Amino acid sequence: MTATNDRDDTLVVSVDQLCQHLSAIAPLRLAESWDNVGLLVGDRNRHAGRVMTCLTLTPAVVDEAVTEKVDLIIAHHPMPFKPLARITSDSITGGMLLQLIQAGVAVYSAHTAFDSAANGINQDWAERLELHEIRPLIDPTADLASAPTATFEVKDGAAGRYGLWDPPSSFGELTRRAADVCSADNVRRIGSPDKAITRVAIACGSGGSFLSAAKRKGCDAMVTGEATFHTCLEAESLGIGLILVGHYQSERFAMDRLAKTLSREFPALVVWASDQESDPIECLNGLRANGDENR
Numbered sequence: 385m386t387a388t389n390d391r392d393d394t395l396v397v398s399v400d401q402l403c404q405h406l407s408a409i410a411p412l413r414l415a416e417s418w419d420n421v422g423l424l425v426g427d428r429n430r431h432a433g434r435v436m437t438c439l440t441l442t443p444a445v446v447d448e449a450v451t452e453k454v455d456l457i458i459a460h461h462p463m464p465f466k467p468l469a470r471i472t473s474d475s476i477t478g479g480m481l482l483q484l485i486q487a488g489v490a491v492y493s494a495h496t497a498f499d500s501a502a503n504g505i506n507q508d509w510a511e512r513l514e515l516h517e518i519r520p521l522i523d524p525t526a527d528l529a530s531a532p533t534a535t536f537e538v539k540d541g542a543a544g545r546y547g548l549w550d551p552p553s554s555f556g557e558l559t560r561r562a563a564d565v566c567s568a569d570n571v572r573r574i575g576s577p578d579k580a581i582t583r584v585a586i587a588c589g590s591g592g593s594f595l596s597a598a599k600r601k602g603c604d605a606m607v608t609g610e611a612t613f614h615t616c617l618e619a620e621s622l623g624i625g626l627i628l629v630g631h632y633q634s635e636r637f638a639m640d641r642l643a644k645t646l647s648r649e650f651p652a653l654v655v656w657a658s659d660q661e662s663d664p665i666e667c668l669n670g671l672r673a674n675g676d677e678n679r
Contacts, residue, residue, distance in 0.1 A: 396652055399456055399490045400428035402435065405649070406458065410494040410501040414542075419496045420462040425481065426490025432456040435646060437639040438658040439632060441491070446480045448660040450487045457484075458642065460635055462493040498638070499543070499588055505638045506545045509586040509607065512565045513558075515547030521585050521597045544594050546585040546601050555579040555605055555625040562607045568633040570667035574616045575625030581605050588634040595619055595626075609634030632663035 403423050415421040432455040438445050441463045449457050464477060473479040484491060498504045510518045521544025549558065556577030563571045584605050585598035591608030592615035598606045605625035609632075619626040640657045647655040 396431045396433040397650060398428065399423070399426055399430050399432045399492075402432055402456060402458075402646075402650075403428065403492055405646075406492060406494060410498040410504055412494065412497050414500045415495060415497040420465050421493055421495050421497055424462060424464065424491045424493055425484055426456070426488075426492075430455065430488065430490065432490070433653060435643075435653050435655045436658055437643045437646075437655070438661050439636045439639055440661070441480060442661065443476070443480060444660040445658050446483050446489075448658055449489050450483060453487075454489050456490045456492060458639070458646075459491060459493050460495060460498065460639055462495055463491065496543075505588045505635055506543075506586050508638060508641070509565065509588060509634075510545040510547050513547075513549075513561055513584065513586070513607070515545075515584055515586075516550045518545055518547040519601075520544065521546050521587065521594055521601060544585060544587045544591070544597065546583060546598065546603050549581050549584045549605075552580055552582040555581050557581075558584065558605055558607075558625070559627050562627050562629055566629050566633040566637050568629040570630060570665075572628040573626065574619050574628075575605070579604065579625050581625065588638075589631055595622070595624065598624055607634075630663065630665065632665070636661070636663075 412421050434452065434454050435456045435458065436449055436452070436454045437458045439459070440461045441457065441459050464481065468478065471478045471481050473482055499506055501507070507518070520542030523542060554577060555573070555575050558581050559571060559573050559577065581604045583601070583603045584607065585594065585601065585603040587594035587606065587608045589609045590611070591606070592611035594608070595606060595615060595618060599622050603624060605627065607627045607629065609630055610628055611626065616626060643655045643657040646653060
């Protein structure tokens with residue numbers, strides 16, 4: 385476990401205080417209607433001296449939380465995500481929930497609210513790519529949609545982001561920049577590396593549903609985590625360069641950042657991003673026996 389500070393037991397805050405703070409960072413009203421966000425497991429009144437962030441709850445992450453006596457896990461992806469008829473060890477999800485409940489570990493998730501927040505993941509992406517005139521990819525209100533570009537600021541949050549890639553450069557250069565932002569080693573792209581890029585869309589995670597919005601906003605390229613094969617074909621047909629950095633890579637860095645932010649704002653807490661979490665997808669090279677690219 386790599387904690388960012390030492391615990392001061394005299395200043396431990398409650399789970400509810402942290403929930404309120406997290407909802408100020410990522411207002412839950414910004415979440416998609418299908419999402420499950422907020423405090424999902426646990427007692428609001430319990431103290432939370434040890435906090436861990438992660439992208440997704442897995443058996444390894446849950447084991448880490450129990451071993452390290454974590455009070456609150458802040459997971460980007462909700463668990464449970466869908467309503468459960470029963471919580472038993474007969475399923476992986478049920479088993480993890482039982483383990484967390486028995487150990488007194490609370491779980492909070494902001495998910496799509498954090499994606500869309502004014503200082504959330506998509507905004508972070510746009511700023512790290514050094515885009516200019518950053519705006520929502522999908523406007524939350526007619527007022528935002530009609531706001532002059534020069535005076536617009538993302539205040540309340542909105543879905544996705546887009547902005548100007550200035551000075552304009554090639555799709556190949558944008559791909560390299562996107563890989564650097566999230567330290568991705570297995571980036572895939574749809575489109576010619578020589579394509580000129582002036583306007584870029586951002587949609588972390590599985591962002592294929594944002595492709596039509598990117599087209600409407602006049603974007604030449606979109607950066608996302610993953611997309612279906614048919615979405616890739618659609619991007620090719622629309623003439624929009626599509627960069628797939630990986631779902632894990634497109635969001636995990638934000639949970640590292642969140643742990644550091646909470647550590648600064650709550651000095652009494654021991655806060656860290658999970659040491660046991662990793663991308664389940666492994667990039668394999670050189671598997672072909674004869675190396676014949678024409679086969």
